[in-house]
Amino acid sequence: MISFMTNKKDAALFVNAILRCFEIDFQSITITTPGTSVDCCVSIVTDISSEDTVKMLGQIYLDELTNTL
Secondary structure, three states: EEEEEEHHHHHHHHHHHHHHHHHOOOEEEEEOHHHOOOOOEEEEEEEEOOOOHHHHHHHHHHHHHHHHO
């Protein structure tokens, strides 16, 4: 499982970007928000745990962060 913290309002944009960029099936993408926090956790479960996949997810995360600032 790979997890990323993001602002609640940006979580859907991040997940949509992941789904647009990957041609692999994710077993599960879960967005959880602890209480009334403005942050949430996007957890991604996949059967492919290669270093390239982690790098690509990290790049998408970074791109989404810089686009929303």
